[in-house]
Amino acid sequence: MSAVAAAAAEDERLLPRSPLRRLIGRPELGSVLGALAVFLVFAIVADNFLRAGSLGTVLYAASTIGIMAVPVALLMIGGEFDLSAGVMVTSSALISSMVSYQFTANVWVGVVVSLAATLALGLFNGLMLTRTGLPSFIITLGTFLMLTGLNLGFTKLISGTVATKSIADMDGFPEARALFASQLDIGGFAVQVTVLWWIGLVALATWILLRTTAGNWIFAVGGGRDAARAVGVPVERTKIGLYLGVAFGAWISGQHLLFNYNVVQSGEGVGNELIYIAAAVIGGCLLTGGYGSAIGAAVGALIFGMTSKGIVFAQWDPNWFKFFLGAMLLLATLLNLWIRKRAEAAG
Amino acid sequence: MTSPHDHDEHDGDQPDGRRPDDDGQDGDADGGATPPLLELESVAKHYGSIRALEGVSLTVRAGEVTCVLGDNGAGKSTLIKIISGLHRHDAGYYRVDGEETTLSSPRSALDLGIATVYQDLAMIPLMPVWRNFFLGSEPTLGRGPLRRLDVRLMRSTTRERLLRMGIDLRDVDQPIGTLSGGERQSVAIARAVHFGARVLVLDEPTAALGVKQAGVVLRRVAAARDEGLGVVLVTHNPHHAHLVADRFVLLKRGTMAGAHAAGEITLDELTRQMAGGSELAELSHELRRTAPPGPDAHE
Numbered sequence: 001m002s003a004v005a006a007a008a009a010e011d012e013r014l015l016p017r018s019p020l021r022r023l024i025g026r027p028e029l030g031s032v033l034g035a036l037a038v039f040l041v042f043a044i045v046a047d048n049f050l051r052a053g054s055l056g057t058v059l060y061a062a063s064t065i066g067i068m069a070v071p072v073a074l075l076m077i078g079g080e081f082d083l084s085a086g087v088m089v090t091s092s093a094l095i096s097s098m099v100s101y102q103f104t105a106n107v108w109v110g111v112v113v114s115l116a117a118t119l120a121l122g123l124f125n126g127l128m129l130t131r132t133g134l135p136s137f138i139i140t141l142g143t144f145l146m147l148t149g150l151n152l153g154f155t156k157l158i159s160g161t162v163a164t165k166s167i168a169d170m171d172g173f174p175e176a177r178a179l180f181a182s183q184l185d186i187g188g189f190a191v192q193v194t195v196l197w198w199i200g201l202v203a204l205a206t207w208i209l210l211r212t213t214a215g216n217w218i219f220a221v222g223g224g225r226d227a228a229r230a231v232g233v234p235v236e237r238t239k240i241g242l243y244l245g246v247a248f249g250a251w252i253s254g255q256h257l258l259f260n261y262n263v264v265q266s267g268e269g270v271g272n273e274l275i276y277i278a279a280a281v282i283g284g285c286l287l288t289g290g291y292g293s294a295i296g297a298a299v300g301a302l303i304f305g306m307t308s309k310g311i312v313f314a315q316w317d318p319n320w321f322k323f324f325l326g327a328m329l330l331l332a333t334l335l336n337l338w339i340r341k342r343a344e345a346a347g
Numbered sequence: 348m349t350s351p352h353d354h355d356e357h358d359g360d361q362p363d364g365r366r367p368d369d370d371g372q373d374g375d376a377d378g379g380a381t382p383p384l385l386e387l388e389s390v391a392k393h394y395g396s397i398r399a400l401e402g403v404s405l406t407v408r409a410g411e412v413t414c415v416l417g418d419n420g421a422g423k424s425t426l427i428k429i430i431s432g433l434h435r436h437d438a439g440y441y442r443v444d445g446e447e448t449t450l451s452s453p454r455s456a457l458d459l460g461i462a463t464v465y466q467d468l469a470m471i472p473l474m475p476v477w478r479n480f481f482l483g484s485e486p487t488l489g490r491g492p493l494r495r496l497d498v499r500l501m502r503s504t505t506r507e508r509l510l511r512m513g514i515d516l517r518d519v520d521q522p523i524g525t526l527s528g529g530e531r532q533s534v535a536i537a538r539a540v541h542f543g544a545r546v547l548v549l550d551e552p553t554a555a556l557g558v559k560q561a562g563v564v565l566r567r568v569a570a571a572r573d574e575g576l577g578v579v580l581v582t583h584n585p586h587h588a589h590l591v592a593d594r595f596v597l598l599k600r601g602t603m604a605g606a607h608a609a610g611e612i613t614l615d616e617l618t619r620q621m622a623g624g625s626e627l628a629e630l631s632h633e634l635r636r637t638a639p640p641g642p643d644a645h646e
């Protein structure tokens with residue numbers, strides 16, 4: 001009976017899915033269309049926008065957001081938030097700077113201590129979440145406020161001002177700067193090293209998400225925690241791993257901050273966590289978890305980069321930047337929603 | 348559901364080989380001498396002062412369906428939790444292949460080949476069918492940092508296993524949430540069978556389904572039985588139970604209200620016992636007293 005029914009339905013079932021339909025099913029599509037639109041707008045209104053130098057600037061701006069947007073997107077796919085991601089970058093830079101300055105003469109000691117300390121912060125977030133079962137919004141809001149206070153308090157206590165002392169004359173500075181904040185010449189283009197970090201992280205995150213067991217678990221813990229646990233997915237370990245990923249991104253960003261400017265302003269980073277989340281959402285991540293992509297988050301970061309620099313190239317008042325970003329976020333989210341509805345309706 | 352030719356093909360390349368013994372059970376199917384796959388004897392469970400289950404016995408043989416029938420609060424959930432290893436029984440015996448066993452976790456139940464398909468099916472609606480199928484037990488290629496999902500094997504196995512269950516999926520990439528309730532149940536059953544289940548415990552598989560979808564699921568139950576699995580079908584629907592069961596266990600307020608072989612009891616009798624004859628009479632009496640509203644009784 002069912003075999004007959006199946007055979008009867010066979011013709012209809014075997015209709016191939018068109019490539020267009022497959023494309024529409026991708027989470028990144030909305031952000032890619034948005035990025036194209038933003039690109040076109042600035043290519044038309046800003047004369048300098050298409051020059052190689054300008055594009056390098058745009059990519060640099062995008063990379064500083066993208067390095068964090070990628071692990072934040074993974075965390076969101078895993079169903080959690082990290083509101084402490086923005087100030088954690090500053091904390092990481094401050095730890096690196098102060099450890100180097102206060103205890104040794106070599107910046108690499110600070111860099112390594114900072115890696116361990118930042119990962120410990122991520123571990124704290126992850127353990128608090130999995131042990132208490134409280135919403136990550138509350139826990140990371142707590143970490144966010146605590147880190148903001150610690151950043152300001154410790155810096156004032158140790159250096160007497162709101163910024164750290166310059167570490168530019170210390171051993172290892174040129175090498176560390178080459179790794180975290182240099183400019184490379186690739187085929188005649190000046191490319192900031194952060195762009196390479198960014199691309200590397202996007203590739204790694206995409207590989208993890210789509211082709212590894214861990215990626216399967218990330219989608220699962222975000223899309224249905226209890227179901228995932230019931231089939232043996234280590235939910236706690238997966239979530240802690242995601243927070244460690246955010247901490248790792250914060251470490252890279254923090255080191256860039258430090259070695260780019262030699263000093264760290266202790267009040268920086270507040271508010272950036274929302275920009276990372278916005279980039280991930282523009283890139284197609286669902287706020288509720290279980291859906292999204294690292295490439296989408298990267299494109300979301302690119303939109304931010306193009307907008308922030310495009311406004312300057314177009315000689316508009318930069319004060320409008322945040323307004324444009326907000327409008328973009330809403331538009332991209334609506335576009336994503338619309339596309340997903342169409343895709344589901346079309347099957 | 349599928350042709351014998353299909354069977355040969357799939358048996359040959361038993362994928363990932365975790366517990367490739369699910370096909371070897373046909374031999375015990377009618378062997379009365381072999382001990383039952385699973386046997387519970389006078390099992391009891393207390394939660395504090397609450398007696399959730401008392402003196403429940405149940406036998407599951409390969410190639411047979413044992414139906415556990417009971418109303419809400421009869422102790423069905425507690426029984427499932429004991430069978431699946433979530434809770435440990437306080438008294439009585441739990442035997443697997445005739446040997447006394449104490450389960451410490453759902454994992455240890457799985458290792459003995461006892462798989463439970465819960466009502467919520469333990470599935471992630473937004474994830475593709477093939478990712479759901481292997482979730483928690485993903486086959487991989489390579490080692491170290493290059494260890495990656497064996498996507499080809501995962502897709503082809505999912506397709507084959509579902510075909511064998513009689514489901515011809517157009518696209519294993521579609522989110523599992525887009526399948527019908529009956530199809531999702533079938534995927535869950537196919538998954539349990541693939542991962543070497545010998546005893547399949549189904550928790551109210553037809554509860555939320557329409558008549559047609561329930562039929563789809565009952566066919567899968569029969570298909571699993573025909574593959575030589577022992578099936579425990581937990582339900583409150585005597586009509587569904589009567590269609591596939593080889594034996595019935597009736598639960599009422601945490602105790603056994605009866606145990607019958609399929610030939611020994613009619614559907615009417617089953618329904619009457621389940622509802623509790625006197626309670627049903629009382630109910631019908633009560634309902635009769637209320638004046639039956641006419642077609643225009645509402646204001």
